[in-house]
Amino acid sequence: MGLSIDLDAVDPCDAPGVGSPVPGGIKAGELVDSLARLCRQTRFLGVEIVELDPALDEGGATERLVRDLLAA
Secondary structure, eight states, rough: EEEEEEEBBBBBBTTTOOSSOTTTTHHHHHHHHHHHHHHHTTTEEEEEEEOGGGGOGGHHHHHHHHHHHHOO
16 A cells, blocks of 8 residues: 655645645645554555645745655
8 A cells, every 4th residue: 555645735834845735735744643644554555745846845844844754
């Protein structure tokens, strides 16, 4: 089992570095917590994270989110 995360779905307050932001999207903390729970399942094999645009990433918030997701 794997998961693909499109960062466009994350609230732009938490992840501004995307091309198609969704106001009112998923909160970053909730996404990290959910991924951490999923990773504890023995059938979980990997995660794909897409749509980071460093040129739009004010203050590096989206990059930090990606690091938090990978650490989860």
